Amino acid sequence: MMRNGREHRLGWGLVAPAxxxxxxxxxxxxxxxxxLSFARMEGRAIVPAFDPGNYIRFATDPVxxxxxxxxxxxxxxxxxxxxxxxxxxxxxxxxxxxxxxxRLALLLAVLPFWTSYVVRSYSWLLVLGQNGVINRGLSxxxxxxxxxxxxxxxxxxxxxxxxxxxLTLTIYANLIQLSPNYARAAADLGASRWATFRLVILPxxxxxxxxxxxxxxxxxxxxxxxxxxxxGNNELTLPQLIMLQLGRSGNFPLASALSVILMGVVTLAYVxxxxxxxxxRV
Amino acid sequence: xxxxxxxxxxxxSYGTAKALDDVxxxxxxxxxxxxxxxxxxxxxTLLNLIGGFDAPSSGQISIxxxxxxxVAPKDRPTTTVFQDYALFPHMTLAENVAFGLRMRGVSRAxxxxxxxxxxxxxxxxxxxxxxxxxxxxxQRQRVALARALAVDPDVLLLDEPLGALDLKLRRGMQxxxxxxxxxxxxxxxxxTHDQEEAMAIADRIVVMNAxxxxxxxxxxxxxxxxxxxxxxxxMGEVNRIPLGGTLPFDPPPAGNSGVxxxxxxxxxxxEGPLNLGPCRxxxxxxxxxxxxxxxxxxxxxxxxxxxxxxxxxxxAPGQTLTxxxxxxxxxxxx
Amino acid sequence: xxxIAWAYLAAIYSFILLPVVVLVVFSFQDGRLPVxxxxxxxVKWYAQVLADRDLLAALGxxxxxxxxSSAVALVLGFLAAHGxxxxxxxxxxxxxxxxxxxxxxxxxxxxxxxxxxxxxxGLRPSLLATGIGHVVINLPLCFAxxxxxxxxxxxxxxxxxxxxxxxxxxxxxxxxxxxLMAPMAAAFFLSVTxxxxxxxxxxxxTRFDVTLPVEIWSMLKSGLSPxxxxxxxxVFLVSIMVVGFLELxxxxxxx
Numbered sequence: 001m002m003r004n005g006r007e008h009r010l011g012w013g014l015v016a017p018a019x020x021x022x023x024x025x026x027x028x029x030x031x032x033x034x035x036l037s038f039a040r041m042e043g044r045a046i047v048p049a050f051d052p053g054n055y056i057r058f059a060t061d062p063v064x065x066x067x068x069x070x071x072x073x074x075x076x077x078x079x080x081x082x083x084x085x086x087x088x089x090x091x092x093x094x095x096x097x098x099x100x101x102x103r104l105a106l107l108l109a110v111l112p113f114w115t116s117y118v119v120r121s122y123s124w125l126l127v128l129g130q131n132g133v134i135n136r137g138l139s140x141x142x143x144x145x146x147x148x149x150x151x152x153x154x155x156x157x158x159x160x161x162x163x164x165x166x167l168t169l170t171i172y173a174n175l176i177q178l179s180p181n182y183a184r185a186a187a188d189l190g191a192s193r194w195a196t197f198r199l200v201i202l203p204x205x206x207x208x209x210x211x212x213x214x215x216x217x218x219x220x221x222x223x224x225x226x227x228x229x230x231x232g233n234n235e236l237t238l239p240q241l242i243m244l245q246l247g248r249s250g251n252f253p254l255a256s257a258l259s260v261i262l263m264g265v266v267t268l269a270y271v272x273x274x275x276x277x278x279x280x281r282v
Numbered sequence: 283x284x285x286x287x288x289x290x291x292x293x294x295s296y297g298t299a300k301a302l303d304d305v306x307x308x309x310x311x312x313x314x315x316x317x318x319x320x321x322x323x324x325x326x327t328l329l330n331l332i333g334g335f336d337a338p339s340s341g342q343i344s345i346x347x348x349x350x351x352x353v354a355p356k357d358r359p360t361t362t363v364f365q366d367y368a369l370f371p372h373m374t375l376a377e378n379v380a381f382g383l384r385m386r387g388v389s390r391a392x393x394x395x396x397x398x399x400x401x402x403x404x405x406x407x408x409x410x411x412x413x414x415x416x417x418x419x420x421q422r423q424r425v426a427l428a429r430a431l432a433v434d435p436d437v438l439l440l441d442e443p444l445g446a447l448d449l450k451l452r453r454g455m456q457x458x459x460x461x462x463x464x465x466x467x468x469x470x471x472x473x474t475h476d477q478e479e480a481m482a483i484a485d486r487i488v489v490m491n492a493x494x495x496x497x498x499x500x501x502x503x504x505x506x507x508x509x510x511x512x513x514x515x516x517m518g519e520v521n522r523i524p525l526g527g528t529l530p531f532d533p534p535p536a537g538n539s540g541v542x543x544x545x546x547x548x549x550x551x552x553e554g555p556l557n558l559g560p561c562r563x564x565x566x567x568x569x570x571x572x573x574x575x576x577x578x579x580x581x582x583x584x585x586x587x588x589x590x591x592x593x594x595x596x597x598a599p600g601q602t603l604t605x606x607x608x609x610x611x612x613x614x615x616x
Numbered sequence: 617x618x619x620i621a622w623a624y625l626a627a628i629y630s631f632i633l634l635p636v637v638v639l640v641v642f643s644f645q646d647g648r649l650p651v652x653x654x655x656x657x658x659v660k661w662y663a664q665v666l667a668d669r670d671l672l673a674a675l676g677x678x679x680x681x682x683x684x685s686s687a688v689a690l691v692l693g694f695l696a697a698h699g700x701x702x703x704x705x706x707x708x709x710x711x712x713x714x715x716x717x718x719x720x721x722x723x724x725x726x727x728x729x730x731x732x733x734x735x736x737x738g739l740r741p742s743l744l745a746t747g748i749g750h751v752v753i754n755l756p757l758c759f760a761x762x763x764x765x766x767x768x769x770x771x772x773x774x775x776x777x778x779x780x781x782x783x784x785x786x787x788x789x790x791x792x793x794x795x796l797m798a799p800m801a802a803a804f805f806l807s808v809t810x811x812x813x814x815x816x817x818x819x820x821x822t823r824f825d826v827t828l829p830v831e832i833w834s835m836l837k838s839g840l841s842p843x844x845x846x847x848x849x850x851v852f853l854v855s856i857m858v859v860g861f862l863e864l865x866x867x868x869x870x871x
Contacts, residue, residue, distance in 0.1 A: 006354075007703050008703060008705060010699070010703060010784060011699045011700070011702065011703025011705045012699070012705065013699070014695045014696060014698055014699025014700075014702075014703075015695070015696045015699040015700060015705070015711060017691075017692050017695060017696070018692040018693060018695065018696035018715055018755060018759065019696065019711060019714070019715070021692055021751065021752070021755060022714055022715055022717075022718070022752070022755065023714075025730065025733075025748055025749070025751070025752045026717070026718050026721075026726065026729075026752050027714070028733065029726075029729030029730050029732060029733040030721075030725070030729050032729060032732050032733050032736070033725070033728060033729040033732055036732055085628060088624055088628075089624070089625070089628050092621050092624065092625055096621055107859075108629065108632075108633075109628075109629070109632060111632070111633060111636060111856075112632060112633065112635060112636045114851075114852055114855035114856055114859060115636060115639065115848050115849075115851060115852040115855070116813060116828065116829060116832060116847075116848055116851045116852075117813045117814075117815060117829060118815055118829045118832045118833055118836070119639065119832060119844070119847070119848030119851065119852075120635065122639075122832075122836060122844060122848065123635035123636065123638055123639040123845075123848065124635050125840065126635070126638050126639065126642060126650055126651055126840065126845075127634060127635055127638055129651065129840070131649065131651040131652070132651055132652075133634075133638055133651070133652060136651070136652040136653070161631070161632065161635065164628070164631075164632065165632065218720055218721075218722065219722075221722070222721075222722020222723060222724050222725065223722075223724075224724060224815075224816055225815055225816070225833075229836065239722070239724050242724060242728070243724075246728075246820075252732060255728060256728065256732070259724065259725045259728050259729075262722060262724070262725060263721065263722075263725055266720060266721070266722065270720060333779060335775065335779075354778070355775075355778045355779045356778050356779070356780070356781045356782060356783065357781075360779075361779055361780060362776070362779045364772055364775070364776055366768075366769070366772050368772040368773045368775065368776035369773070369776075370773055370776075370777070370791055370794075370795070371773075371795060372794040372795055372797070381777065381780050381782075381790075382780035382781055385777075385780055385781035385782045385783075385786060386781055429776075429780070430779075430780075433780060433781065
């Protein structure tokens with residue numbers, strides 16, 4: 001069929017540039033990185049090989065395993081706290097605030113988004129630091145000073161701050177497109193407010209929440225800046241460990257292997273939540 | 283301008299499903315053809331094949347004697363009024379109507395003049411600067427019509443053009459479509475599933491079912507003398523009386539296979555060619571233009587009929603009437 | 617119930633806004649540390665920022681990379697979305713997946729992969745290298761937004777244009793693109809924001825000409841300073857103004 005042939009050529013022509021870009025600058029480098037993760041360092045030279053040494057080193061080095069579990073724990077805690085904080089905020093904005101003020105309320109809720117990313121973590125340092133706002137406040141009422149900066153708690157606070165903004169937006173978008181008739185129908189059939197939420201609203205918004213949670217997970221576990229600025233070097237996360245390999249010893253093969261492991265964790269998270277996550281609807 | 287369309291043994295399959303099965307049809311230049319049938323009957327597929335949005339699996343379509351094989355929609359002498367109108371929301375009405383001429387390299391002044399003329403033809407003069415979202419459904423429909431006609435196509439294709447309008451508006455637009463077609467003389471091929479709409483505007487109706495043409499002819503023929511039981515039923519309500527066995531009719535129908543079809547309004551108490559004998563009225567309801575009654579034959583209690591009686595006939599349940607059929611056909615049972 | 621809702625709002629907004637308020641307030645600190653107590657107001661840190669050539673150069677670099685990489689991502693994303701929405705190609709599900717895949721991969725991994733590859737082909741760390749990386753992260757975003765925006769409405773208008781004699785380029789230029797003006801603007805500005813703010817790719821793929829986040833990062837190493845607050849506040853102010861402008865004059869008009 002002639003028309004189909006012509007259509008196909010046109011379709012390929014349109015898709016080709018994006019596809020080639022993705023292949024050349026995403027798939028190919030990634031494949032190269034996987035290959036490199038099996039290479040060997042001899043002195044400062046990288047020797048191509050098929051050597052699982054880097055992975056073995058990871059599995060047998062408690063510092064590296066600890067970095068992975070640190071990353072994983074922090075990400076999990078951040079994701080859960082962020083959802084628990086963001087859902088009520090999104091719900092209050094969507095259902096309690098008059099429609100004409102909702103846009104303003106949302107803009108206000110994501111206002112810090114508009115400072116620079118690096119600066120955002122830095123400004124938490126001003127709040128949590130040794131001489132920071134919180135410790136000054138506490139000493140004024142005779143407590144403290146607390147060790148807040150350069151702790152896991154600081155990292156978690158910095159992350160939660162960012163992801164509450166992100167999740168509020170995605171959850172709000174989900175809530176607002178629900179027809180108000182769902183809640184009305186449930187109430188009409190005798191459901192209490194809590195039952196309406198638990199049996200109707202929550203299940204309907206769950207896919208959106210899981211998608212948001214997945215994004216949070218991906219962005220959080222791969223982030224270097226926040227733990228580096230707020231957590232310091234007391235306990236390392238996986239991205240910090242990767243950056244250390246690059247900077248200190250130029251050990252690209254080990255950094256690559258650690259990246260492949262990071263990628264594996266993200267893939268596992270995806271498989272875990274794949275039933276719900278709709279990336280095409282992000 | 284206008285041209286005829288010849289459809290020669292066209293089939294279209296999607297995988298194993300046959301959307302069109304060996305369809306042939308000659309459409310004369312300047313004719314108003316309506317493709318009528320239930321959803322999934324193949325009428326829209328046929329329209330898409332004529333417009334070039336789809337290609338036949340086998341067979342050939344020619345317009346004005348020229349084969350359309352491999353000709354893209356933009357190069358065909360056809361234009362389409364789409365079901366959802368597909369007006370360009372970012373253009374004014376005049377720009378919408380002038381779009382086809384712009385594609386044909388017509389100068390801005392000339393095409394805007396033509397657009398104004400076409401908008402006037404459909405009763406929207408002076409509104410060229412509006413945008414589609416400011417219009418009602420009926421008005422959008424008119425703009426879509428003006429846009430398709432502005433390039434002076436040989437054949438205009440209309441895909442359920444009135445489907446999105448409410449009933450009253452639809453009846454009004456039918457008359458207008460017909461009048462506009464008479465004025466421009468273009469061949470119109472119009473797809474619908476509404477048999478009243480089909481009868482109101484068609485020169486010829488093509489009844490389709492399951493990928494085939496069931497029947498074709500002027501509205502009156504298709505309605506009163508359908509060729510198949512499907513057509514008879516699809517065109518309107520009909521009493522279907524299986525032949526065979528004894529029927530108390532005078533004269534008794536010949537043959538004892540097939541189905542005798544009589545429309546409710548073809549039955550009355552006035553003397554006619556077929557006497558159905560005395561029938562008892564079971565119930566009767568006033569419908570405005572007529573009264574609708576269910577009756578049972580006195581001689582054959584299994585025979586129940588629906589009859590449309592004149593508005594003013596003084597009939598009550600329990601009464602017995604002698605009924606005559608004025609138009610009827612005997613069709614093969616399916 | 618109502619009181620709880622308001623209390624919650626107050627608490628969470630305080631949490632969200634606290635660091636920004638601290639940032640802005642102590643950018644006016646008349647002292648060497650941007651922490652309490654507040655020692656009086658001055659704008660000298662702002663003057664220092666505006667006189668800092670490296671900083672201004674980084675700002676220019678960031679703007680250049682953000683606008684260029686977003687434009688490339690938008691064009692590639694638009695063409696791909698149009699192609700995939702319109703033509704049923706074999707393997708189109710796979711292609712959609714591939715185009716969106718970079719969204720699920722940490723920027724660090726993308727940066728590291730590109731750094732390896734660029735080392736091997738001899739492309740030095742530069743704004744060009746960073747720009748290429750930023751297209752990789754923004755292309756899936758533009759593609760996803762535009763693909764989602766191409767509904768049946770869009771398809772049937774394109775069909776009508778073809779029916780009226782428009783060629784493929786004319787369909788793209790006169791119908792598809794103008795109809796998608798709002799989502800295209802959204803995708804573009806979102807991309808600009810992401811690129812503007814992106815740290816790790818820029819950090820690994822630049823050396824001499826750096827972008828603003830990298831420049832700010834190197835300033836952080838020398839400790840807390842009200843000057844950093846001033847930069848952050850300026851970026852914040854400019855962003856808010858741009859967002860306000862877009863909100864008022866671009867997106868509102870689309871409705």
